[in-house]
Amino acid sequence: MRTAAGSIAAAVDQAIATVDDPEYPGISIVDLGLVETIDIDDATARIGLIPTFSGCPALALIADDVTRAVNAVPGIANTQVVWLRSPNWTADRVSAVAKQALAIDFTVAVRIGPDEPSCPRCGGDTSPRSPFGPSRCRSISMCESCRETVEVMRR
Amino acid sequence: MIALRDLILAFADDEHLIGQQHTEWIGVTPFLEEDLAFSSIGQDELGHAALLYELALELDDLAPSDTAIDSLAYERPSDEYRSSAFTEYTTNDWAETIVRHWVYDQAEMLRWINVTGSSHQPLAEIVDRVTAEEVYHRLHADAILDSLLANADASSRLVDALERLAPLVPTVLASVDGEDDLVKHRVIRQRTDTLLPDLVTNIDIRFGRTITAPTPSVGRRSRSSSFAPLMSRMREVFDIDPAAIW
Numbered sequence: 001m002r003t004a005a006g007s008i009a010a011a012v013d014q015a016i017a018t019v020d021d022p023e024y025p026g027i028s029i030v031d032l033g034l035v036e037t038i039d040i041d042d043a044t045a046r047i048g049l050i051p052t053f054s055g056c057p058a059l060a061l062i063a064d065d066v067t068r069a070v071n072a073v074p075g076i077a078n079t080q081v082v083w084l085r086s087p088n089w090t091a092d093r094v095s096a097v098a099k100q101a102l103a104i105d106f107t108v109a110v111r112i113g114p115d116e117p118s119c120p121r122c123g124g125d126t127s128p129r130s131p132f133g134p135s136r137c138r139s140i141s142m143c144e145s146c147r148e149t150v151e152v153m154r155r
Numbered sequence: 156m157i158a159l160r161d162l163i164l165a166f167a168d169d170e171h172l173i174g175q176q177h178t179e180w181i182g183v184t185p186f187l188e189e190d191l192a193f194s195s196i197g198q199d200e201l202g203h204a205a206l207l208y209e210l211a212l213e214l215d216d217l218a219p220s221d222t223a224i225d226s227l228a229y230e231r232p233s234d235e236y237r238s239s240a241f242t243e244y245t246t247n248d249w250a251e252t253i254v255r256h257w258v259y260d261q262a263e264m265l266r267w268i269n270v271t272g273s274s275h276q277p278l279a280e281i282v283d284r285v286t287a288e289e290v291y292h293r294l295h296a297d298a299i300l301d302s303l304l305a306n307a308d309a310s311s312r313l314v315d316a317l318e319r320l321a322p323l324v325p326t327v328l329a330s331v332d333g334e335d336d337l338v339k340h341r342v343i344r345q346r347t348d349t350l351l352p353d354l355v356t357n358i359d360i361r362f363g364r365t366i367t368a369p370t371p372s373v374g375r376r377s378r379s380s381s382f383a384p385l386m387s388r389m390r391e392v393f394d395i396d397p398a399a400i401w
Binding site: 053054055056057060085086088130131132133136155 | 194201203277280287
């Protein structure tokens, strides 16, 4: 049997999972590995997030979205969101579900480790074109097979 | 405590100003890849400045809200800034911009290494994330120098730019007052101004040329003539509505 505190915690988890990354509508910040700690103390929720890059301009927006979502949970009166100084975000925090959605919906590959990722469209080899891309957490590669421009999410 | 606060502000102010200098190239760099690079690198440096301003606010027992960070970044009297003439200097010369980008990131790395394992825990905590991001800055600066230094015309422009910047270089590694105490308490490994020979050596190796004027610069109490016009441009939008939430 669930305790009342347990069901509030589950509802807070669910609420946070409804918050999408503003860069990737439809992909939750939980699946992108941005959520590090969730502490609930009576009616206060403290959420610790980590940024992909410290200069990401979406940080305030994401914190506002989390605050709004968690404050809507019955039993929570006060939500505090903090951006933690550690640990570092790394691309291996991205879930399998998010990787698939990034590939299909955004033509974004996720690079883990030193190897170049395969093309999200055709599976071909990609080669890097620019270390800097449309947002701080993405670089630009090109598929050697289908010539698609591929954005690569990486640390 | 004053020395620690000054040390953090000196780093934050330099990060803030170089970030701003980089962003001024958005839309006007010679080619698109450089637009992306300078906007990304500038964005990182502004992010690092915000992290450091947070540390300064914590020392003052102030909550690190965006408004408080903006207030430190934009609203101090000029004699309370601790920035260097190197980052205050404003140029519309692309060669100087590339050279300063490379030199600044070398100096910055020396400063981060100097606070690695710092006894001031919050400072030690941010080193990993920041230095992981800085890798891309140095890769970029080296890549563009690799290709430009191989071309005779570009190379001579870059070396001329380096000569013009040389007198300002020591200022980016100027110490704040009271750094000897910070060394004693292991906040930093060594005085910031003693990092200068390492920077000069790196410059020698990269450009094949020894820069003149490697005299350590004295302190960070005064601003160069570039500061006031730069700050006024930086505050142009902020001043329209200082209380706005962005």
